[in-house]
Amino acid sequence: MPCLAPVSVYTPAEVVEETGFSLDTLRYYEKIGLLEPVERNAAGQRRFSQEDVGWLGTIRCLRDTGMPIAEMLRFAELVRAGDHTIADRIALLEEHDRRVEAQIGNLIERKRYVSDKISYYRSVL
Amino acid sequence: MPCLAPVSVYTPAEVVEETGFSLDTLRYYEKIGLLEPVERNAAGQRRFSQEDVGWLGTIRCLRDTGMPIAEMLRFAELVRAGDHTIADRIALLEEHDRRVEAQIGNLIERKRYVSDKISYYRSVL
DNA sequence: ATGGCACCTGGAGTGGGCTCCAGGTCAACC
DNA sequence: GGTTGACCTGGAGCCCACTCCAGGTGCCAT
Numbered sequence: 001m002p003c004l005a006p007v008s009v010y011t012p013a014e015v016v017e018e019t020g021f022s023l024d025t026l027r028y029y030e031k032i033g034l035l036e037p038v039e040r041n042a043a044g045q046r047r048f049s050q051e052d053v054g055w056l057g058t059i060r061c062l063r064d065t066g067m068p069i070a071e072m073l074r075f076a077e078l079v080r081a082g083d084h085t086i087a088d089r090i091a092l093l094e095e096h097d098r099r100v101e102a103q104i105g106n107l108i109e110r111k112r113y114v115s116d117k118i119s120y121y122r123s124v125l
Numbered sequence: 126m127p128c129l130a131p132v133s134v135y136t137p138a139e140v141v142e143e144t145g146f147s148l149d150t151l152r153y154y155e156k157i158g159l160l161e162p163v164e165r166n167a168a169g170q171r172r173f174s175q176e177d178v179g180w181l182g183t184i185r186c187l188r189d190t191g192m193p194i195a196e197m198l199r200f201a202e203l204v205r206a207g208d209h210t211i212a213d214r215i216a217l218l219e220e221h222d223r224r225v226e227a228q229i230g231n232l233i234e235r236k237r238y239v240s241d242k243i244s245y246y247r248s249v250l
Numbered sequence: 251a252t253g254g255c256a257c258c259t260g261g262a263g264t265g266g267g268c269t270c271c272a273g274g275t276c277a278a279c280c
Numbered sequence: 281g282g283t284t285g286a287c288c289t290g291g292a293g294c295c296c297a298c299t300c301c302a303g304g305t306g307c308c309a310t
Contacts, residue, residue, distance in 0.1 A: 012287070023287085024269055043276050045287050058242075065235045069267070083249075090246045093239055100236045104229060110190045111225045114218055117183075121215045124208075137257070148257085149299055168306050170257055194297070 009039075010048040019056045026056075034059065034069065034076055065100045134164075135173040144181045151181075159184065159194065159201055190225045 012023050021029070026046075029035045035055065038046045062072050075092055078085040137148050146154070151171075154160045160180065163171045187197050200217055203210040 022269080025267085027288090028268065043287080044289095045276085061235045061238045065232060065239065086246050086250055090243055090250075093243050093246070097236065097239050097243065100232060100239065104232050104236065107190060107225060107229050107232070110186050111222065111229070113186045114190065114222050114225065118215055118218050118222065121211050121218070125211055125215075147299080150297085152258090153298065168257080169259095170306090 008050050010050075010053055012046050012048070015048045015053060015056065018053055019060060021056065021060070029056075029059070032069070032073070034072055036080070062096070065096065066103065067096055071096070133175050135175075135178055137171050137173070140173045140178060140181065143178055144185055146181065146185070154181075154184070157194070157198070159198055161205070187221070190221065191228065192221055196221070 010018070012026065015021070015026060016023050019026075026035070030038055035052065038048055038052060041047050059072060062075070067075075071092070075089065078089045078092065135143070137151065140146070140151060141148050144151075151160070155163055160177065163173055163177060166172050184197060187200070192200075196217070200214065203214045203217065
């Protein structure tokens with residue numbers, strides 16, 4: 001009976017490369033519980049699973065859209081708590097989604113002001 | 126000979142109202158030189174000019190589009206230095222404009238991910 | 251004249267999110 | 281067997297942008 005295909009595993013350096021988070025940030029995320037305790041090799045060094053890397057992708061996305069860490073923690077807890085929290089997760093993400101929407105709108109509006117200012121300055125030159 | 130129409134002047138509370146900055150923030154901005162020293166009445170209380178309020182509008186816009194204070198300070202210095210800095214101001218604002226553009230693009234892309242996640246969760250329910 | 255309120259100052263404190271450091275372990279290559 | 285180099289830990293430090301505080305002044309209404 002063939003054993004299972006080896007689960008792909010990432011060294012810290014690889015995860016830094018893939019996710020764009022610094023090694024210190026990865027350790028920090030683990031420390032605060034945003035990342036579940038990461039597997040270790042015999043020497044105690046981290047070996048991230050595919051799942052870890054996927055979750056970090058989600059984190060990256062939520063971070064980049066401005067979700068505070070406290071809220072990502074809440075989301076992480078919901079994910080860990082199992083399937084019965086899916087409605088809550090939807091609610092959380094929907095609210096975030098609305099905020100992102102508003103943020104985009106705001107940014108577009110403000111950007112127009114900046115562009116107008118540039119045009120004005122150009123007309124003065 | 127009629128005197129000039131009274132220049133409109135704003136109390137701190139009015140400026141807080143108009144700009145959405147807190148009083149502490151206004152004082153802080155003055156302290157660090159983002160705002161030029163504000164006029165005072167006999168009792169030493171601030172009386173903001175129309176110009177101050179206008180400038181605060183610009184600050185608001187740059188802040189809300191994510192410009193760091195250090196860069197706003199640079200912009201403020203250019204404005205104060207006079208008309209020969211207009212090309213520099215354009216350069217500064219153009220770079221900021223590009224960053225805002227990128228930020229909007231990024232946000233839109235990330236938002237799609239969030240929306241997809243929501244849809245996925247909904248399909249699971 | 252007394253209370254309340256809006257404001258003043260200098261300086262300390264806060265919160266978020268990392269980032270850096272000293273001192274140490276292991277594995278691998280020369 | 282010695283030196284890199286990637287990684288480890290706990291804890292301190294940093295940066296940004298405010299925000300709060302104590303103690304005080306001046307004006308206005310009751």
